[in-house]
Amino acid sequence: MTVTIYDVAREAGVSMATVSRVVNNNPNVKPQTRKKVFEAIERLGYRPNAVARGLASKKTTTVGVVIPDISNAIFAEVARGIEDIANMYHYNIILCNADKRKDKEIRVINTLLEKQVDGLLFMGGAVTDEHIQAFNTSNVPIVLCATTDEKGTIPSVDIDHELAAYDAAKRLLSEGHRRIAMISGTLQDPANGFARYQGYKRALEEAGLSVDEELVRIGNYKYEAGMEAAHHFIGLSERPTAIFAANDEMAIGAIHAIQDAGLKVPEDISVISVDNIRMASMVRPQLTTVAQPMYDIGAVAMRLLTKLMKKESVENAKVVLPHELIIRQSVASV
Structure with missing residues (x-):
């Protein structure tokens, strides 16, 4: 009993x-x-009985976290930052994987709100009108983590994705590269996709170059997409001297595709990307990449959420953290 x-x-x-x-x-x-x-x-x-205590206090000390792809290593680091700060402030975490599907994201958001969570962290992915509508039905604080909404009305913690991509492309330009390909994420993704494409485009235009659509391929952030795009670039009559991938996993796929074709990185084709997952330093040659402070993004987002849940004063509800270019061995001069 x-x-x-x-x-x-x-x-x-x-x-x-x-x-x-x-x-x-x-x-x-x-x-x-x-x-x-x-x-x-x-x-x-x-x-x-946590349920009974929650009914009495009208608080469950539980935070819902929506993660777009639990198999993506970069989100694991964000989740670690969230969990560490949640533990510090005695909150429990309900982590839900949404498989990068909008319908599942909306369903998960509504389920978490029905569970009477005290706050919600929405991690990664595009924030659409349907997401905003679901958020607006909530009477608890919501913080966007590693993404932002188009109008900037929802509290968020992220980096400047356009600037990160711009810095990556500028690095290639500074090494003398002019025929630079890009493996982009979907342009419907405002951060990892569209913003990073815009950064790439701005860097080229400032150097007096136009975007050659033949040198842009859209990927799904997966290793296989990077391989497929690199095979396409290698097969062109005039292949690129460098590839900028929107994330590390696609960049690693590109490196392996280049090597499978009997070419060398960076001697034949340089490769650069954004994220700095652990595999970036494990692949050979080691990958030059723009590092996102993923742990810090998660930790700062959770701390911001605790302040909102406790109705504490918040000076800046839209936090942009710095990124850093990590120079390794996958980029060479031409």
Whole structure:
């Protein structure tokens, strides 16, 4: 049978109110009494009813996190940052994978809100009108993590994706490259796709170059997409001297495709990307990439959410964290 607070009170010889104070870490309990209650809890195997406590306080100390692709290593690092700060402030996390499908994202958002979470973190992916509509039905704070909404009305933590891509393309230009291909994400993705394409385009235009559509391929951020795009570039009558991939996983796929074709990176084709996942330093040659502070994005987003949940003052609800170009061995001069 389920052990109740009444059973603990009877076992310890105290009132139910005293047991409640002990369970909720109320300081107004004598150490000797606290010890008796804890001993009774241990003997009986009592577990406080979180649902009942939540009904009483109207708080569940639970935060919902929507992750677009649990198999993507970069989101694992964001999730670690979220979890560490959540633990620090005594919040539990419900992590939901949405498989990068808008219909599933909307369903997961609504499910988490039905679970009476105290706050919601939406990680990555495009924020559409349907997302905004779902968010607007919520009476709890919401923070966007590693993405932003087009109008900038929802609190968010991210990097400047256009500037990150611009810096990557500028690095190739500074090494003398002029025929630079891009493996882009979908242009419907405002951050990893469209913004990074815009950064690439701006860098080329500033150098007096126009975007050659033959040198742009759209990928889905997966390794196989990088391989496929690189095979296309290698087969052109005039292949590019460098490839800029919108993320590391596609860049690693491109490196392997180049090597499979009997060519060398960076001697024949240089490769650069954005993200700096762990595999970027494991692949050979090691990948030059623009590092996102993924752990910090998760940690800062969770801290911002705790402030909003506690109705604390927030000076800046739209946080843009710095990125960093990590120079390794996959880029050479021409």
